[in-house]
Amino acid sequence: MSSRIHSFAGYQAAYQKSVKDPEGFWDEIAQTFTWRQPWDKVLDWNFEEPRVKWFVNGKLNITENCLDRHLKTRGNKLALIWEPNDPKERFVRYTYRELHEKVCQFANVLRNNGVKKGDRVCIYMPMIPELAFSVLACARVGAVHSVIFAGFSANSMADRIKDAEASVVLTSDGLNRGAKQIPVKRVVDEALEDCPSVKKVIVVDRLGWAVKMLPGRDVYLHEELQKVEKNCEAEEMDSEDMLFILYTSGSTGKPKGVVHTCGGYMVYTDYTFRNVFQYDESDIYWCTADIGWITGHSYLLYGPLLAGATTVMFEGVPTFPDPGRFWQVIDKHSVNIFYTAPTAIRSLMAAGLDHVLSYSLDSLKVLGSVGEPINEEAWHWYHIHVGKERCPVVDTWWQTETSGIMISSLAGVTPMKPSHAGQPLPGVQPILVDQNGEEITENETEGYLCMKFPWPGIIRTTYGDHERCRLSYFSTYKNLYFTGDGARRDENGLYRIIGRVDDVINVSGHRFGTAEIENAINQNRHIVESAVVGYPHAIKGQGIYAFVICADQAPANPENLRAEVIETVVEHIGKIAKPDKIQIVSGLPKTRSGKIMRRILRKVAEGDTTNLGDTSTLLDPLVVDEIIQGAL
Numbered sequence: 001m002s003s004r005i006h007s008f009a010g011y012q013a014a015y016q017k018s019v020k021d022p023e024g025f026w027d028e029i030a031q032t033f034t035w036r037q038p039w040d041k042v043l044d045w046n047f048e049e050p051r052v053k054w055f056v057n058g059k060l061n062i063t064e065n066c067l068d069r070h071l072k073t074r075g076n077k078l079a080l081i082w083e084p085n086d087p088k089e090r091f092v093r094y095t096y097r098e099l100h101e102k103v104c105q106f107a108n109v110l111r112n113n114g115v116k117k118g119d120r121v122c123i124y125m126p127m128i129p130e131l132a133f134s135v136l137a138c139a140r141v142g143a144v145h146s147v148i149f150a151g152f153s154a155n156s157m158a159d160r161i162k163d164a165e166a167s168v169v170l171t172s173d174g175l176n177r178g179a180k181q182i183p184v185k186r187v188v189d190e191a192l193e194d195c196p197s198v199k200k201v202i203v204v205d206r207l208g209w210a211v212k213m214l215p216g217r218d219v220y221l222h223e224e225l226q227k228v229e230k231n232c233e234a235e236e237m238d239s240e241d242m243l244f245i246l247y248t249s250g251s252t253g254k255p256k257g258v259v260h261t262c263g264g265y266m267v268y269t270d271y272t273f274r275n276v277f278q279y280d281e282s283d284i285y286w287c288t289a290d291i292g293w294i295t296g297h298s299y300l301l302y303g304p305l306l307a308g309a310t311t312v313m314f315e316g317v318p319t320f321p322d323p324g325r326f327w328q329v330i331d332k333h334s335v336n337i338f339y340t341a342p343t344a345i346r347s348l349m350a351a352g353l354d355h356v357l358s359y360s361l362d363s364l365k366v367l368g369s370v371g372e373p374i375n376e377e378a379w380h381w382y383h384i385h386v387g388k389e390r391c392p393v394v395d396t397w398w399q400t401e402t403s404g405i406m407i408s409s410l411a412g413v414t415p416m417k418p419s420h421a422g423q424p425l426p427g428v429q430p431i432l433v434d435q436n437g438e439e440i441t442e443n444e445t446e447g448y449l450c451m452k453f454p455w456p457g458i459i460r461t462t463y464g465d466h467e468r469c470r471l472s473y474f475s476t477y478k479n480l481y482f483t484g485d486g487a488r489r490d491e492n493g494l495y496r497i498i499g500r501v502d503d504v505i506n507v508s509g510h511r512f513g514t515a516e517i518e519n520a521i522n523q524n525r526h527i528v529e530s531a532v533v534g535y536p537h538a539i540k541g542q543g544i545y546a547f548v549i550c551a552d553q554a555p556a557n558p559e560n561l562r563a564e565v566i567e568t569v570v571e572h573i574g575k576i577a578k579p580d581k582i583q584i585v586s587g588l589p590k591t592r593s594g595k596i597m598r599r600i601l602r603k604v605a606e607g608d609t610t611n612l613g614d615t616s617t618l619l620d621p622l623v624v625d626e627i628i629q630g631a632l
């Protein structure tokens with residue numbers, strides 16, 4: 001049985017069913033997986049505690065669903081294509097049979113090194129095949145993985161390791177990122193000075209460096225692999241056993257350890273993957289996200305492998321050796337479905353069209369975007385120059401906490417509209433509420449985006465602190481999951497994400513999402529990127545402060561540029577949204593996943609930079625100093 005939707009009518013029918021009888025709906029979908037033991041009850045929930053359990057008492061191992069069950073029919077099909085940082089290095093491909101073996105061997109190494117079901121394992125590794133193996137190996141032995149993007153500082157890593165009380169760290173000697181090589185093991189050593197829970201460190205030899213190995217604690221993966229067998233019995237897990245912890249990227253505050261569990265996560269990522277991307281058996285699929293983010297977990301690894309797809313994993317960066325790299329990789333591996341982030345699209349857009357036009361991109365069928373609102377200009381560029389106006393663009397709205405896509409069009413099946421994520425997926429029941437938590441039922445309105453019913457991939461807790469989970473997501477509005485985002489619903493019920501509620505600016509009683517104003521500013525030909533925040537304004541309540549990055553050919557006179565930007569905003573939105581202050585900057589403070597840390601900009605705009613809060617997830621802390629210096 002296939003749970004893929006093929007038509008708009010099919011979507012409507014599935015959606016209706018999922019609302020009328022959510023349990024029956026997900027029960028049927030869950031039957032398509034391999035379970036050791038079926039569930040007694042589909043769902044048990046209340047949003048008050050909160051307590052959510054899906055497929056209660058079901059037993060399974062997610063890796064048996066990602067790997068073992070494909071061996072009979074897809075054993076020789078490619079599971080993973082690994083594209084190295086340097087295009088001159090040979091790429092590597094693994095069939096499902098080979099990937100299965102790699103994961104089993106790695107799992108045996110974990111067991112040999114004392115890892116047991118329930119133990120937390122921290123993975124700090126570059127985008128090399130061993131990262132994929134290691135995540136799945138943890139799942140195979142029932143260990144809870146906590147992947148930390150291998151770009152975080154020693155301090156950020158130490159915080160996360162301590163929070164999770166991880167006993168083992170999986171890492172590499174170093175990593176390649178574009179033209180640079182970065183010492184990874186050294187960062188781990190520094191982090192571990194302060195992490196007594198860690199007993200073992202398993203090191204992958206990526207660069208052949210002679211790194212310092214602490215006797216008794218540090219071992220090399222290749223040496224450990226010599227000691228193990230090829231078979232590895234998977235641990236039997238309960239549906240609600242923890243599968244992983246993932247710390248959110250931190251654009252709004254102290255990172256939270258979001259917990260997801262085995263059964264619901266499996267069902268949800270597979271279902272959303274197949275439907276949003278309209279995946280076909282022969283498709284080559286590429287998600288450019290790092291496995292260190294939820295997108296990499298759900299849509300590079302688990303979702304595609306559950307569906308038996310061929311998934312591409314890329315070690316490098318979009319601009320190395322030149323800004324044509326993404327397009328080159330698409331042609332090289334005949335990628336059919338491509339999923340990336342607006343920040344990457346904007347940077348490649350700024351690099352000029354020539355880089356795209358030298359590739360055919362004929363294989364592409366579907367394009368995806370995730371992570372932040374995609375501004376209209378970037379959407380059109382992506383649609384026209386990458387997708388050649390032939391490929392639907394899915395703008396997928398979701399969060400670390402939701403584990404999978406929630407609002408998005410289904411490629412080519414449901415309506416797509418630039419700067420709108422679209423309609424909710426079957427099983428997803430969004431509502432907009434006003435300040436008092438009252439539901440807004442009309443269309444063409446905006447409000448706070450909440451969910452009124454659980455879906456299988458919903459956050460279960462924040463690790464070690466259930467109350468924090470309740471307070472963050474379930475206490476703002478009674479009996480609702482609050483996303484923290486604001487949204488607008490158009491006349492056809494399509495959702496447009498305005499941005500984080502904290503980012504809404506209220507100018508003389510008019511409410512603007514930061515994304516909306518940025519969208520307008522970015523239409524100015526001199527502006528490459530912008531970020532706006534509100535600041536206290538004596539008359540208007542809040543004023544608009546814009547930080548803008550200029551293209552090279554920007555006018556020499558900043559006053560002219562400011563006047564032009566204001567004109568652009570007036571033209572696209574109106575006088576009321578005119579920025580009060582425009583600061584020209586060379587960069588914006590971004591998290592390592594490419595999102596703007598607006599709370600820092602807000603502090604700058606307010607003129608209070610004494611306490612910037614946790615900035616450990618910033619990509620380049622130096623830009624903050626520059627911005628503070630140039631504050632208006």
Ligand code: ATP
Nearest residue numbers: 248249250251252371372373396397398399400497
């Ligand atoms: P933190 O919660 O730690 O501050 P974060 O919210 O950036 O970090 P993620 O879970 O990776 O961490 O991101 C989810 C958020 O990203 C959403 O709540 C939303 O604000 C934004 N987002 C993701 N996808 C989209 C999209 N397609 N359109 C608009 N916004 C999006």
Ligand code: MG
Nearest residue numbers: 248399400484
């Ligand atoms: Mg968030």
